[in-house]
Amino acid sequence: MTGRARSHDPAYRATVRAFVEGDPLDQAGGLLDVRAVVAGIPPEAKDGFLLEEVPWDRFPGGVRVREVMGWLRSGEAPVGSALGTLIALCADDMRAAVAPAVPFLIRLGTGPESGHRAEVLSVVGEAARMRHQGVCSRADMLRFRGDDELCFEVTGYPQNWSVRAARDAISADTDHLLPLLDDPAPAVRIADAYVLAAASGRAQDILGVLRSRLPTEQNSAVRAGLVLAIAQLARAHQDLGTAAWMRSCWSDPARPPEERVSAALGWMCLTDLPVPGDLRATVDALATDGTARLMAALPWMRAIETVGESGLHRVLHGMLEPERADAEGFDDPWC
Template identity: 60%
Template sequence: MTSWENDPAYPAVEQAFINADPLEQVGGPLDVRAVVAGIPAVAKDGFLIEQVPWGRFPEGVRVQESMERVRSGDAAAVDRALDMLGGLCANDMRAAVAPAVPFLLRIGADPQAHHRAAALAVVSAVARWRHHGVCTRADMLRPRYSGDERGFEVTGYLGNWSVEAARDAITADVDLLKDLLDDPEADIRVGTAYVLAAASGRAQVVRDALHERLDIEDDPTVRAGLVLAVAELARARQDTRALEWTRSCWSDRTRSPEVRVSAALGWMCLSDAPVPDALHAMLDSLATDETARVMGPLPWMRAIEGIDGDGLRRCLREMLHPDAPDSEDHWDPWS
């Protein structure tokens, strides 16, 4: 078990990122983006985790040990290992987990692997750095840090780089992930859409794949997730085509309720225009308890819920009535 006291990566990161200019590390051994980009394809496909320099990053040795358990074939051990990786992300310690992303994607794509959806969820956790409970129009579909903003992990590591490394790794495996949109398991299709929405590149390929799946998808929860994935992908690029598409979806009476409600959320996140009366009326009619139940399992909803299943209600209250008292929805994530 490593710790702050005996893991040499901690003082190395402190010296490089706190006591010096982090930009001096660009492209160097402590730039996790370069480390992940440098993992050979044969190492990814062969699960040769020993070729990754895990020890350069705080808790990296623990991550390597967890990745060995992930490949062990022991379902309980895999579950514990993925929980540990997810816990590091929740604690803002993503740098050591980012090099695991290509391997976790292959776990998610392996029909014989245990806990495939959980592996995809860890990938998404590395690729997004945002506070839980954030559901404003400006921030719900936006990474916590983007552009030139800087955010530091609790270790002092530049967290932007961890997120960028994960997003770039997702982009490198877009073709692998596209096939997962046709997986027979609905939770895998949802998790894949969530992962693809975080890709840093190949936006047109990802967008087309999401739309193609939506055209044939028969599971209402997955349909809602595909719509939100399209909107999130567009949010990072200010894609006006998606703005018009979400408007056409929420206003289309032939669409299913979960698609129209998800499209309404997407439109509100992509636009800063006043909410039209027609959108208000549609939500009053279709944002029912049943729609909330259908959308409840989506990772976008889980990330903002205060109590189980209230994600859609909290989201709509924040977006439509941001100045209203929130005593009913108040929650303390640390309680």
């Protein structure tokens, strides 16, 4: 949506009045709180794909999302093009429009006849993360900002609320998502783990399933993704025992290289302890170009990679050499 189009959008003007000119906290729980809107979608509306039950027009770009969801439901437009519109809104930092679609996207992606599961789940995963998720520091790579740290989308809408609404929707539909960890397609299993890592609730249930799935997973990239999903979920829910589990993983020579490297990343994100020498030795030995290519399929790595450097090597650079990374602009989440 261009600046001119936004200025003529009633939802955009209402957002500016409420959140830019007014106090955002006055809107908490009200008609413009997307968290309350998503939580209030009746179960029968989600299951019946009753799009008319959602007040899409309250949020900038929401009318367009309603139109796209109708196309997806009816098959009137190519799925890739429709999903691309939703991803573009997330990339343009307009997640408030996409968050109400998350319960419906989950049902599209997990339904028995879905032929685009990975693509649909990718939209859900991106709606549930802020743009800052691509930074490379130990403090920020896997972090979800708290509700008390307001930051804003390009429209002036609180980005925290949009992301939280999507995360709450994932939590509410965990039972739809967990079975896809056994999907025959590795891309679906990776996307599903990425989505589950963003859940705002049921953390112990999800962590238990992810950890029990890891020993039976045969695909190397999926194993790496499961470990990162465990780390991100544990960080969000302050599961203190997971840091020790990560250490046991990266220090175990019997585990596959990609699993150990992901566990090393997870451990660094879960603790602020100094990086031990044996961790550095582990990643020096195992974070090869081959491991980087294998892990490039993971959305966490795609969010970090640049034209000249793989996601894995860039994040290790940022975590293990923070002074050099800062000097080169690696702390810039927009790069």
